[in-house]
Amino acid sequence: MLRLESETGWWLVTHPDHARLASAFAEHWGNDLFPSPEPRTKVLLGIATHDDGWAARDAAPQITRQGKPSAFSVELVGKYSAFEEIDLADYLAVREQAVQLIAQRDAYAALLVSMHTYNLLTERADRATIAKDQLPLLDAFLSSQKHFQEELYARVKTTPGLREDEAAWARILDHWRLLQATDNLSLLSCVSYDKPANLLHALPMRNGGSTHIQVEAMGEREFRLSPYPFDEPSRIFQFPARHVEGKIFDNAADLQRKYEYAKPTDLSVTVRA
Numbered sequence: 704m705l706r707l708e709s710e711t712g713w714w715l716v717t718h719p720d721h722a723r724l725a726s727a728f729a730e731h732w733g734n735d736l737f738p739s740p741e742p743r744t745k746v747l748l749g750i751a752t753h754d755d756g757w758a759a760r761d762a763a764p765q766i767t768r769q770g771k772p773s774a775f776s777v778e779l780v781g782k783y784s785a786f787e788e789i790d791l792a793d794y795l796a797v798r799e800q801a802v803q804l805i806a807q808r809d810a811y812a813a814l815l816v817s818m819h820t821y822n823l824l825t826e827r828a829d830r831a832t833i834a835k836d837q838l839p840l841l842d843a844f845l846s847s848q849k850h851f852q853e854e855l856y857a858r859v860k861t862t863p864g865l866r867e868d869e870a871a872w873a874r875i876l877d878h879w880r881l882l883q884a885t886d887n888l889s890l891l892s893c894v895s896y897d898k899p900a901n902l903l904h905a906l907p908m909r910n911g912g913s914t915h916i917q918v919e920a921m922g923e924r925e926f927r928l929s930p931y932p933f934d935e936p937s938r939i940f941q942f943p944a945r946h947v948e949g950k951i952f953d954n955a956a957d958l959q960r961k962y963e964y965a966k967p968t969d970l971s972v973t974v975r976a
Contacts, residue, residue, distance in 0.1 A: 704761050704774035705893040712948040713772050714970065715764065715962060716893045718757035724892060724942040724972075725885040726751035728933075732881065737932040738909050742811065742869045746878045749805065749812030750885055753819055756801030760793075763959050770951035772958060777894040791837045795844045798824075802851065810858035811865070811875075817855065818879045819886070821848050880904040884916065888926075892972035893942065895924050906932070924972040931976035938974050943967040 705721055707714040729750045733739030740746035765773040798820050806813035824845060833841060860870050868874060884902035891900055897920045905913040919927045945965035952958040 704757075704764050704772060705890070706772045706774035706776050707894050707944075708776075708950075709946065712946060712950060714944045714946050715772060715774065715965075716942065716944045717761040718754035719752075719761070720943050721889050721893050722754040722886070723751055724940060725753075725882070725889040727940050727942075728885040728888055728974075729881060731934045731938060732885070732932050734932065734934055736908055736930055738907060739934075740878055740881055742865060745809055745811040746815070746881065748809055749815035749878070750882050752801070752805045752812065753816045753882060753886065754801060755804050756797040756799070760797060763955070764962055765955045766952050766958055770953065772947070772952070775890065775894070777896055791833060791840060795840065799844070802848070806851075806855065810855045810862065811870075814852060814855040814859060814875065815879050815882050817848050817852050818875075819882050821845060821852070822879075822883070877907045880906055888918065888974075889942075891918060891926065892924055892940075893944075896920060902928075921975070924970065926972070926974050928974055928976070933974060936976045939971050940974070941969045941971050944970050 704718065705716040707716070726747050729740060729747055767773050802813055802817045802820060805816055824841065830838065830841075856872070856875075859865065859875070862870065880903075883904055884906055887900075887903050890896075899920075900918040902916040902918065905915050907913050914930060916932060917929050919929070921927050945962055945967055947958065947961040947965055949957075949961070952961075
């Protein structure tokens with residue numbers, strides 16, 4: 704779950720809906736400066752499904768020790784340090800499920816999801832927030848992901864209809880960086896981040912080089928990107944959210960009851976050059 708505070712409560716966005724927004728960004732990625740993703744269908748599938756493992760958990764939102772909805776929030780942008788709020792074994796099971804679900808459909812997409820997961824839990828996670836006796840569990844998970852990536856890449860290289868350049872490791876790395884970038888832009892959108900940011904990695908350009916994309920908040924869920932990667936000078940994207948009344952909840956059941964009765968509402972994010 705992702706949360707955005709309102710005057711009277713919280714807007715809550717599910718992980719799968721956040722991932723669909725990231726995929727919508729990727730669908731319109733590409734212009735005179737930046738190439739569009741190819742193989743398109745596989746890349747968009749990986750981005751759209753990279754958080755599908757969260758669906759069941761998000762359907763029954765939990766609360767933190769402070770009584771807030773347990774969710775990614777504006778305070779966590781740029782870091783990943785909320786492990787004290789979650790059960791690590793459950794969390795890793797969710798991440799594993801996300802990879803396995805898509806692996807049954809498409810090895811290329813699953814490889815991108817596994818690479819995203821591995822990076823999240825190595826370069827971006829704060830191990831200090833994980834209990835020491837839980838670290839072997841994390842490291843075993845990371846090792847298994849590395850081995851699974853090797854299996855997936857072997858399947859990618861023998862995928863019928865996939866060109867040699869599309870299966871090249873350098874191209875896969877480019878698309879992993881695109882997943883990271885669109886995922887990050889979606890996170891910024893869903894929590895209405897209002898500080899300068901960037902899209903994590905240098906992204907490939909049509910001229911053969913690569914560049915970082917800077918993000919400047921211009922208003923509520925309105926961002927200016929430089930250099931600009933989308934196919935139109937300005938685009939509006941929509942994503943569903945539910946609003947729950949109240950800032951602090953006595954128990955998870957209270958939050959879940961309010962969440963269940965809240966009607967999904969489309970929020971919008973605007974990106975412009």
